[in-house]
Amino acid sequence: MSTPAWDALPPWMQPPRPSGWEADDLDQVPDLPRHTELIDGALIFMMSPQRSWHSRVVENLAVTLRQLAPEGFDVDREMTIKLDKINRPEPDVLAVRVPFEPDRTRYLPEEVSLVVEVVSAESAGRDRVLKPFKYAQAGIPFYWRVEDEKGLPVVHTYELDETTRAYVATGIHRDQLTVSVPYDIGMDLTSLVPRTR
Structure with a gap:
């Protein structure tokens, strides 16, 4: 047997x-x-090895967003959000409206202003379809999706439509990203990855 x-x-x-x-x-x-x-x-589970491009974009994006964050905002990376009883996704970068707590293991949707997913081959379907749907349903105001376009990061920005609880596209940003929500952000996207030879 x-x-x-x-x-x-x-x-x-x-x-x-x-x-x-x-x-x-x-x-x-x-x-x-x-x-x-x-x-x-x-x-x-993240089963495939993480690409250096993905790691570098996540790291540099989190640092840049944290440096630009005004009082009342903080930026974290690779922390889960407890959306409900059976959903706890882990975005690559988050901008939150709560103070830093050293022993925190997760955030709640009402604490999160922005979630960012940097797309990889392993997570593409979740990052482009499933996760934005769940983040929107949970009421998170802003969602960014970062794609690899010939080695350079391209940021697709979205804002929550409160009535439909769905994201509406607000822009596709190449080279430069300038937005006023969730706070004033201006960055050179080409600086997020090292120049290749």
């Missing part, structure tokens, strides 16, 4: 209840891999 596939999983991969995983469970599982997200009750 063969062993069921379920029994072959490591213990930490087995849901703690018959109804599956919940958002608060991510704080309770000691062996959970870094960058684990919960989408519709399913654990999502």
